[in-house]
C-alpha cells in the first residue's frame with residue numbers, strides 16, 4: 060500500500076423516499092375503526108348459530124323453524140324464536156363429563172350463542188324422512204339463501220370495509236394533491252406539506268453567519284450581494300433592474316453549500332426554508348408538485364426569505380434522458396412546479412431560491428435559463444490556507460493543548476472538505492476524551508487523521524515471515540520516497556494492518572498541487588512500485604500484496620500517455636476524457652473510443668514502457684541502498700509505526716530533494 064493521496068471519504072448513499080411514518084399510523088387507525096364498526100354494529104344477532112343436526116330436528120319438531128335453504132349437505136335457516144346453543148345444561152353436562160377440563164374439551168363445545176339464524180350440517184347417513192318431516196311441521200323450503208336479501212345491513216356488512224378503505228385513499232390523495240389545506244388537526248399526515256425545515260434567523264441558537272464559514276471566500280463574496288439584496292430590495296429594483304431569483308451552488312459533497320445558504324439567511328436576518336429535492340418525490344404522483352407549492356407558499360408568507368433546495372439534481376435531471384417509466388412523470392411534474400413558482404414571483408417579493416448540486420452537467424437546461432437559476436457559484440475544496448481557517452472555526456468550542464499546530468494539520472489534509480475537517484476535529488476531541496485528557500493535543504489530531512485517512516486498525520494474526528515481508532514492502536515505498544527527487548515527503552510508515560491494507564506508507568505533498576511536473580509523476584510511480592520491487596530484490600518472489608499499487612501506477616501512466624501528452628510516440632493528442640478531479644467523474648467521451656486499434660495498441664505499449672522503466676529504476680535504487688532498506692525494516696519490526704524523523708534516523712538518508720520551481724497555483 061502507498062498512502063498518497065488520502066482517499067476521499069465517499070458520501071453516504073441517498074436514502075430512498077418513504078411515505079411519512081405518520082400516514083402509516085393513520086392507515087392503521089382507520090383499519091382499526093373499520094374493524095370496530097363492523098363487529099359492533101352488525102354483531103351476532105344476524106350471524107347464524109351453528110347447531111348439531113339433532114338440535115335442528117328437535118326444533119323442527121317444536122315447529123320453531125320457519126324456513127330452510129340447503130345446498131349439498133349444508134343447511135341454513137331461520138328460527139321462529141331465537142335459540143341459544145349450547146344451552147346452559149349442555150355446558151354443565153359437558154363439564155361434568157370431562158373433568159378435569161382440557162383445552163380440547165372446551166374447543167368441542169363453543170361458547171353459547173343466541174340467534175334467529177342457524178346453520179347445520181346433514182349427517183353422512185341421509186335422513187330420508189327429512190323432507191316429509193319438514194313439510195309436516197310447516198317449514199318453508201326456500202330456493203334462495205335465507206340470509207341474503209336482508210337489505211342494507213348485509214350490503215354494509217359486505218362492502219363497508221372496502222368502501223371505508225377506498226374513501227380513505229381518496230381523501231389521502233386529495234389532501235396530497237391539494238398541498239394539504241385543512242384536514243384533521245395540524246399536520247396529521249401532511250403528505251402534500253413541504254416538510255421544509257425552517258430556521259429562523261431571529262433565533263440566535265440557530266443563527267449561522269459568514270463568521271461560521273471559512274476557506275471558501277470566493278463563493279462567499281459572490282453571495283454578499285444576495286445578502287444585500289435581501290436586506291434592501293429597493294436598492295436594486297429602483298432603476299428597473301430585476302433582482303436575482305435563483306442561485307445554483309455547485310461543489311462536491313461537504314464543501315459547505317448548505318452552510319453558505321444558511322449563512323446568507325443569517326446575515327440578512329431572514330427565515331431559511333430548506334428541503335432536499337429527494338424529499339419532494341414520493342410514490343404518489345403529484346405529491347412532489349404539491350410540496351413545492353406549499354414550500355413556496357410558506358416562504359411567500361414570511362418574505363423576505365430564502366428557500367434552499369439541496370441535491371436539486373434529484374429532480375432537475377435533464378428530461379427525456381435515460382430515465383424510464385415510473386418516477387419519471389412525477390419528477391417532471393415536480394420540476395415543472397419549481398419552474399412555475401420561480402417564474403411566478405416578480406423578484407420584488409424578496410424571495411431567493413438557492414439550490415445545491417454536485418453534478419451540474421446533468422441538470423435540465425430549463426433550470427438554468429435567465430430568471431431561474433441563472434447565477435452559478437462554484438464552491439471549491441479549500442486550499443491549505445482555507446483548511447486552516449476552517450479548522451480554526453471548528454476548534455472554537457474545543458479546548459486545545461498548547462502544542463496543537465493547525466497549520467501543520469492543514470498541510471496534512473489535502474483534498475479534505477469542510478465537512479471532513481469538522482469530522483477531524485470531532486474525532487480528535489473524542490479521542491482526547493477517551494484518553495481522559497483536559498485538552499486536545501496535537502497527537503490526538505494526528506491519530507484521528509490517521510484513522511480517518513487510513514481506516515481503523517485491524518487486529519490480524521500474522522506470522523513472523525508475513526510481518527517481515529510486509530515490512531520490506533512498506534520500507535520499499537518509504538526508501539524510494541526518500542531517494543527519488545521530487546517524491547512527496549514520507550510522513551509515516553506502519554505495518555499495523557488497517558482497513559484493507561496490511562501496511563501503510565503515508566506520503567503527503569508539501570503544498571497543494573494544481574499542476575504536476577512529469578518528473579513528479581514518475582517519482583510517484585517509482586514509489587508505488589517500490590513495495591513489489593523490494594519484495595523482488597529481497598526474496599526474489601512475488602505476492603498479491605501490490606494490487607493497489609499497480610492499479611494506481613497504471614492509472615497515472617495511462618494519464619501521462621492519453622491525457623497529458625507525455626509520450627513522444629503519441630504526442631499531444633487527447634485520447635481519454637478529462638477527469639473532474641473534484642467530483643471524481645470523467646466527462647464526455649461516452650461510448651465509442653475516438654481512436655483506432657493501432658492507436659490502442661500504441662497506448663498500451665507506451666503505458667507499459669513507462670511502468671517498466673519505473674519498475675527497473677525502483678529495483679536498481681533499492682539494490683543500491685540495500686543497507687538503508689534493511690535498517691528501516693529492523694526498526695519497523697521493532698516499533699511497528701515510524702514517524703518522519705524516526706524514518707530519517709533509521710535509514711540515515713536525507714529527505715528527497717524537491718523539484719525545481721514551485722508548483723503553479725491556479
Ligand SMILES: Nc1ncnc2c1ncn2[C@@H]1O[C@H](COP(=O)(O)OP(=O)(O)OP(=O)(O)O)[C@@H](O)[C@H]1O
Pocket residue numbers: 070271272273274275310311312313314315316317318319369415417449452476477478479481
Ligand atoms: N467552508 C466551511 N467552513 C466551515 N465549516 C464548514 C465548511 N464547509 C463545511 N463545513 C462544515 O461541514 C458541515 C457540512 O457541510 P454542508 O452540509 O454545508 O456541506 P454541503 O456542501 O451542503 O454538503 P452536501 O453536498 O453533502 O449537502 C457544515 O455543517 C459545517 O459544519
Ligand SMILES: [Zn+2]
Pocket residue numbers: 060061532536590591604605608
Ligand atoms: Zn504497497
